[in-house]
Amino acid sequence: MKILELKDVHKIYNSSEIKVHAVDGVTLSFNEGEFAAIVGPSGSGKTTLLNLIGGLDMPSSGEIIIDGTNLATLKSSQLIDFRMRNIGFVFQAYNLIPVLTAKENVEFIMTLQKWSREERDKRTFELLKAVGLGDRASSRPSKLSGGQQQRVAVARALASRPKFVLADEPTANLDSRSAATLLEIMEKLNHEEKITFIFSTHDPRVMKMAHRVITLEDGQVVSDDVKEA
Amino acid sequence: MIIKTAWKNVWRNKVRSFVVIASVTVGVFSAVFSVAVMNGMIAQRVNAALDEEISHIQVSAKGFSLNQDPDLVISDAAAVEKVISGIPGIAGHVRRTIVSGMAGTATKSAGVEISGINPEEEKTIFSLDKKIITGTGSFFDGDSRPDLALIGQDLARDLNIIRYSVDSLVLGKLREENVPAPVLEKLNTLSGERFANEKKFTRRVKTLLSARETARYGHIIKEAAWSFREGSRFTLTFLDRNEVQVGARFRITGIYDTKNSMFESTQVFVRAADLRKYTGMSESDCHKIIMRLDDSDMTVQTTESLAKALPGLDVTNWKKLQPDLALMTDYVHQIYGILFAIILAALAFGIVNTMLMVVLERTRELGMLTAIGMNKRKVFSMIMLESVFLSLTGGAAGMLAGWIAILLTARNGINFVKYAEGLEAFGYSAHLYPEISFSFFIMATILIIITGILSSVYPAFKALKLNPVEAIRTE
Numbered sequence A: 001m002k003i004l005e006l007k008d009v010h011k012i013y014n015s016s017e018i019k020v021h022a023v024d025g026v027t028l029s030f031n032e033g034e035f036a037a038i039v040g041p042s043g044s045g046k047t048t049l050l051n052l053i054g055g056l057d058m059p060s061s062g063e064i065i066i067d068g069t070n071l072a073t074l075k076s077s078q079l080i081d082f083r084m085r086n087i088g089f090v091f092q093a094y095n096l097i098p099v100l101t102a103k104e105n106v107e108f109i110m111t112l113q114k115w116s117r118e119e120r121d122k123r124t125f126e127l128l129k130a131v132g133l134g135d136r137a138s139s140r141p142s143k144l145s146g147g148q149q150q151r152v153a154v155a156r157a158l159a160s161r162p163k164f165v166l167a168d169e170p171t172a173n174l175d176s177r178s179a180a181t182l183l184e185i186m187e188k189l190n191h192e193e194k195i196t197f198i199f200s201t202h203d204p205r206v207m208k209m210a211h212r213v214i215t216l217e218d219g220q221v222v223s224d225d226v227k228e229a
Numbered sequence B: 001m002i003i004k005t006a007w008k009n010v011w012r013n014k015v016r017s018f019v020v021i022a023s024v025t026v027g028v029f030s031a032v033f034s035v036a037v038m039n040g041m042i043a044q045r046v047n048a049a050l051d052e053e054i055s056h057i058q059v060s061a062k063g064f065s066l067n068q069d070p071d072l073v074i075s076d077a078a079a080v081e082k083v084i085s086g087i088p089g090i091a092g093h094v095r096r097t098i099v100s101g102m103a104g105t106a107t108k109s110a111g112v113e114i115s116g117i118n119p120e121e122e123k124t125i126f127s128l129d130k131k132i133i134t135g136t137g138s139f140f141d142g143d144s145r146p147d148l149a150l151i152g153q154d155l156a157r158d159l160n161i162i163r164y165s166v167d168s169l170v171l172g173k174l175r176e177e178n179v180p181a182p183v184l185e186k187l188n189t190l191s192g193e194r195f196a197n198e199k200k201f202t203r204r205v206k207t208l209l210s211a212r213e214t215a216r217y218g219h220i221i222k223e224a225a226w227s228f229r230e231g232s233r234f235t236l237t238f239l240d241r242n243e244v245q246v247g248a249r250f251r252i253t254g255i256y257d258t259k260n261s262m263f264e265s266t267q268v269f270v271r272a273a274d275l276r277k278y279t280g281m282s283e284s285d286c287h288k289i290i291m292r293l294d295d296s297d298m299t300v301q302t303t304e305s306l307a308k309a310l311p312g313l314d315v316t317n318w319k320k321l322q323p324d325l326a327l328m329t330d331y332v333h334q335i336y337g338i339l340f341a342i343i344l345a346a347l348a349f350g351i352v353n354t355m356l357m358v359v360l361e362r363t364r365e366l367g368m369l370t371a372i373g374m375n376k377r378k379v380f381s382m383i384m385l386e387s388v389f390l391s392l393t394g395g396a397a398g399m400l401a402g403w404i405a406i407l408l409t410a411r412n413g414i415n416f417v418k419y420a421e422g423l424e425a426f427g428y429s430a431h432l433y434p435e436i437s438f439s440f441f442i443m444a445t446i447l448i449i450i451t452g453i454l455s456s457v458y459p460a461f462k463a464l465k466l467n468p469v470e471a472i473r474t475e
């Protein structure tokens, strides 16, 4: 089932005199349960594309349709709400609120969505266990390693059962062991929870684990390979 | 969750938050405490005026208060009293006969107002009988001889009725007041000498002590060193009903001390019967009927109903007699509010500054929160709550500290003895008992919360302006 569609999306930055065509006519679609990597050299437009998909930025032209909703039709306050309900985010860094524990960070969005305490506790425990941090629920981010923090961020992104999770270079700040663990966890959750992951990366080993690899160059899709399962 | 996060965020930069909280604490503490001192001062002054000087409501013949013509009497006091007893809310009343005159001794004289009273009646609405200085006599108690007079400490001083000397008793008293030994030693050289008046004594003490010692202990020494020969006499001169000057020797039955120099140096009390004897007034007449009310707040209403019931007489009340006090009691809360608001406004700048730093420091985190779906209202309230927590924590600590300080000082009062003469000249006691009403704390809490909210508005708007993409950009 198709959950995300991009139709001829362009993003042009008009900063000062130089015009940067960061995303240049991208047309893509994603189905439920995909595990897709967006790769490409630095400056090729990966971050820009993910920001557009996540509704953090508006395309200069083209359409982005998530589960039947065209993002352009949403007002900015509706968009924030839409993000909260439909999209999970994992950033490269600064994912967590430092004053809250791992458990509270994972719970955060569920609380904003007014989940009941029992539901929240159940889901949080389930996810922290899934990312291998069942015993670190009450640790603050500063007491966790970089890899563990990213795992908490993945758990948080999945907490309210979004349509898909966007991760912009989630492993960029991690050593290769932690990066591999994170990817394994993401893949497992993709499998178990049937949640779509779309992530960007530079790392060839991470790329290898993806089921679909989309390559960008100068804002354009130059290849889109789906691996046979 | 927002509340919890905001609270935890407050403690993120402990030193900085502590500095802000401490400044709010100090500001609120000083506001609370100075308001309590002011409040105590006013309450004391008002109570003194009501309890010792003028009570709540006074009735007199039309025109009497203007020129105190002894002929302007309330000619059937009993009938007036009957009307008064029909008005609700009046706790008690007394008759007074009042003449202006001169008090004099061999060396000095002073203008005074002489009130003819019935001592037993007076005790029902005034408490001057409790202000008699120990050792000087009493409030006309147990002495039925005619021509007794009660005078104030300041008048006694003005008339040179008071003598000054330093003996072992005086030194003992001073030691109790914590006057240091070197000062006592210097004073000891005065033993055996007597001073006829305050001036001579002060001049002598000044030659013995340093300027600082005089400034610090002068007042206490003067208070301790004076003495009074019981039964001293002085002359009162005044006009009788026929405008003929009469004079009579009065024996001092006691000296009162009210903390109000003005009152002390002008108000002389004698028995009404003695005054009638010299002025030739009839027993059914008097000049004033003074009333005390059950509830001071009913003053204006009761004055109105009395004025209606007694159309031929002047009815006035303490608010008209002492408009400065009335003004203070009526507007004092607004003044406290303004004082408090000014202090909070100064503190608000510190909070705004801190909250701007908070927003700047957490640019990425706030961007991340907006990205994952925290809406503007929630971001705004989180910043606002943080600011309110800062101000409220400091405010609560300041109010608590203020309250403790009030409890501690209210028991024994704060001694402003150094400024005693200045304060007492205006009728304020040098011994202040801070007091504050519970409603002040409620008002303070509300103002503190408003301060927190207002000082967060600008920083919170800055936070809303953040673009999540820009904010999260990691380069």
Ligand SMILES: Nc1ncnc2c1ncn2[C@@H]1O[C@H](COP(=O)(O)OP(=O)(O)OP(=O)(O)O)[C@@H](O)[C@H]1O
Pocket (backbone or CB within 6 Å): A013, A014, A015, A020, A021, A022, A040, A041, A042, A043, A044, A045, A046, A047, A048, A049
């Ligand atoms: N806010 C902006 N204003 C102007 N130009 C921008 C802005 N953001 C990105 N760009 C430009 O758009 C192009 C694509 O940038 P983008 O960050 O999407 O690349 P990327 O593939 O994520 O690179 P990297 O691998 O280094 O993260 C770059 O040339 C970049 O300089």
Ligand SMILES: [Mg+2]
Pocket (backbone or CB within 6 Å): A046, A047, A048, A168
């Ligand atoms: Mg990038």
